Amino acid sequence: MSPSRIPDGEERGWIVPIGGAEDKENGAKILQRFLDLCGGDGADIVVIPTASRMPDTGDRYEKLFSELGANRVESMDFDTRRDCFEPNRIQRIEQASGIFFTGGNQLRISTMLGGTPIAQAIRAQNARGVAVGGTSAGASILSEHMIAFGTEGSSPRADSVRLAPGLGLTNRVVIDQHFRQRDRLGRLVAALAYNPFAIGIGLDEDTAAFIGPDNTIEVEGSGSVTVVDADGLQFSSMHMVGEDEPVCLLGLGVHILTKGATFNLNTRKASAGSLAVSKSG
Amino acid sequence: MSPSRIPDGEERGWIVPIGGAEDKENGAKILQRFLDLCGGDGADIVVIPTASRMPDTGDRYEKLFSELGANRVESMDFDTRRDCFEPNRIQRIEQASGIFFTGGNQLRISTMLGGTPIAQAIRAQNARGVAVGGTSAGASILSEHMIAFGTEGSSPRADSVRLAPGLGLTNRVVIDQHFRQRDRLGRLVAALAYNPFAIGIGLDEDTAAFIGPDNTIEVEGSGSVTVVDADGLQFSSMHMVGEDEPVCLLGLGVHILTKGATFNLNTRKASAGSLAVSKSG
Numbered sequence: 220m221s222p223s224r225i226p227d228g229e230e231r232g233w234i235v236p237i238g239g240a241e242d243k244e245n246g247a248k249i250l251q252r253f254l255d256l257c258g259g260d261g262a263d264i265v266v267i268p269t270a271s272r273m274p275d276t277g278d279r280y281e282k283l284f285s286e287l288g289a290n291r292v293e294s295m296d297f298d299t300r301r302d303c304f305e306p307n308r309i310q311r312i313e314q315a316s317g318i319f320f321t322g323g324n325q326l327r328i329s330t331m332l333g334g335t336p337i338a339q340a341i342r343a344q345n346a347r348g349v350a351v352g353g354t355s356a357g358a359s360i361l362s363e364h365m366i367a368f369g370t371e372g373s374s375p376r377a378d379s380v381r382l383a384p385g386l387g388l389t390n391r392v393v394i395d396q397h398f399r400q401r402d403r404l405g406r407l408v409a410a411l412a413y414n415p416f417a418i419g420i421g422l423d424e425d426t427a428a429f430i431g432p433d434n435t436i437e438v439e440g441s442g443s444v445t446v447v448d449a450d451g452l453q454f455s456s457m458h459m460v461g462e463d464e465p466v467c468l469l470g471l472g473v474h475i476l477t478k479g480a481t482f483n484l485n486t487r488k489a490s491a492g493s494l495a496v497s498k499s500g
Numbered sequence: 501m502s503p504s505r506i507p508d509g510e511e512r513g514w515i516v517p518i519g520g521a522e523d524k525e526n527g528a529k530i531l532q533r534f535l536d537l538c539g540g541d542g543a544d545i546v547v548i549p550t551a552s553r554m555p556d557t558g559d560r561y562e563k564l565f566s567e568l569g570a571n572r573v574e575s576m577d578f579d580t581r582r583d584c585f586e587p588n589r590i591q592r593i594e595q596a597s598g599i600f601f602t603g604g605n606q607l608r609i610s611t612m613l614g615g616t617p618i619a620q621a622i623r624a625q626n627a628r629g630v631a632v633g634g635t636s637a638g639a640s641i642l643s644e645h646m647i648a649f650g651t652e653g654s655s656p657r658a659d660s661v662r663l664a665p666g667l668g669l670t671n672r673v674v675i676d677q678h679f680r681q682r683d684r685l686g687r688l689v690a691a692l693a694y695n696p697f698a699i700g701i702g703l704d705e706d707t708a709a710f711i712g713p714d715n716t717i718e719v720e721g722s723g724s725v726t727v728v729d730a731d732g733l734q735f736s737s738m739h740m741v742g743e744d745e746p747v748c749l750l751g752l753g754v755h756i757l758t759k760g761a762t763f764n765l766n767t768r769k770a771s772a773g774s775l776a777v778s779k780s781g
Contacts, residue, residue, distance in 0.1 A: 372680040372681070374679060374680040374702070374704055374723065374724045374726055374756055375724075375756065398655060399655040399686065404685055405680065408756070421655070423655055423746070441746075442655065442746050443655045443656075443746040443747075443748070445655055447754075453770065453772070454761075454770075454772040454775070454776065456758065456772075456775050459775075460758075464758075465704070465722070465723050465724040465756070465758045466724075466756065466758070467724070467756060467757060467758040467760070467761045467772065467775055468754075468755070468756045469755045469756075469757070469761065469770040469771075469772060470753070470755065470770065471753070471754040471755065471756070472751070472752070472753060472754070473728075473749075473752040473753070473754050474749070474750045474751065474752065475655055475656065475689070475746070475747065475748060475749045475750075475752070476748060476750070477737065477741075477745075477746045477747070477748040479748070480735075480748045480750065489734065489735075489750040489751065490750075491734070491735040491737075491748065491750060494735070494737050494740075494748055495735065
């Protein structure tokens with residue numbers, strides 16, 4: 220599964236993974252910026268709370284986006300895979316100018332939506348310019364290779380992480396969330412050790428990576444985005460160690476981005492962006 | 501304070517920081533290897549339990565090294581700075597073929613021994629070939645710039661870490677311990693952000709960096725040694741952020757070494773060492 224083909228003359232919509240626990244009361248900068256990408260006061264947002272087991276998660280985000288100024292917000296939950304084949308739901312997705320996944324358990328989203336017309340509709344919408352975002356579990360689901368679960372700890376072990384196919388809006392990144400708060404570097408690095416082509420994105424809480432149509436990551440929020448790039452990997456022992464043994468990885472590149480800094484997924488180049496400007500200002 | 505000058509025709513002794521909780525019962529590989537560097541069954545080891553508040557720490561390591569085959573082991577505690585000026589103690593240090601610091605609080609060692617003839621004697625001994633090791637707090641104390649305390653979390657904040665002068669056997673590294681177990685990447689990276697000249701060494705529990713006279717790090721034990729190299733640092737925002745704000749750092753190099761892999765502090769080159777050999781074998 221690769222990302223849906225972008226129609227001629229159009230550009231992919233923004234992909235917005237958020238590290239969880241985003242601010243909802245003091246300006247809600249991340250959610251506001253997401254809303255602006257969906258058209259601001261003209262936005263029509265579908266919230267998918269399927270990852271969550273709490274009955275009011277959808278309502279909560281409906282209310283939040285409404286208060287931030289969205290024209291229309293609707294929560295759409297999926298209880299069965301059959302729900303993901305209903306024409307009126309698919310049509311609703313096709314009308315949306317933004318789609319947002321709440322937190323919870325990312326495997327609930329992937330087992331419910333994976334391979335259904337709803338998943339296809341979301342992918343097609345993103346390919347033709349609609350912004351798709353999500354927080355916590357809703358962030359993990361966005362990429363092709365999704366961290367399903369894993370163990371904590373700074374240094375990687377062969378069994379630190381289990382991957383599953385995600386929604387596949389991009390295959391460039393592996394996303395992890397609650398990054399600083401839950402000590403997840405090891406499992407992100409382990410995911411890259413399996414196949415270093417992807418770039419690891421570790422999102423702190425209240426922090427988002429806004430991945431633009433040109434594959435440049437911009438940071439929003441109060442924490443940092445840790446980019447782990449295995450492009451220059453000299454050596455990995457992943458193929459030769461036992462499950463609970465530590466993995467040797469030589470030549471990883473790490474960038475810790477805060478608001479203002481950027482990273483381009485195509486060129487793999489980090490930039491201090493506006494931070495460098497304010498430095499000399 | 502730089503490391504003591506190495507006398508003509510001699511070479512510096514090994515420096516052996518251990519990440520804490522080293523195995524003491526199933527082969528005690530790290531302690532055995534340290535003992536071997538001190539002369540094996542001819543070894544004369546002084547154990548310094550000053551970091552610890554537990555009265556039996558010194559006795560425990562005395563017993564351990566004796567059982568592993570040391571010729572002579574003596575625990576030498578320091579309760580006051582005056583103790584660090586006693587000629588018979590200084591003489592005892594000058595006889596030792598190995599010196600070992602136990603765990604506890606590294607600030608107890610630095611406040612008690614710092615700047616005294618005992619510290620000078622240990623530094624001089626290491627410069628003329630005597631191995632000096634330590635576990636946990638005893639690992640942190642070995643380098644010039646010591647992490648005194650800090651906060652947990654994968655991504656660095658300006659106030660993640662506080663440094664203090666250590667024993668100064670090497671000024672090439674900043675050492676952190678219990679690395680995987682206590683989520684200390686952020687504070688190690690913050691320490692490097694202050695001044696990127698040093699190389700960060702994060703030691704997992706039951707894992708040691710054996711730093712040879714030629715400044716090559718070899719790994720011993722069941723975990724990994726995370727080397728953070730800021731030599732290629734493109735940008736740091738450390739000088740412009742508030743205390744509790746995240747720090748932007750672009751261009752860090754990270755190597756995760758397991759037993760068999762090496763890193764040279766002079767050339768800043770990592771090697772898979774014997775792991776690469778067993779790969780093709």
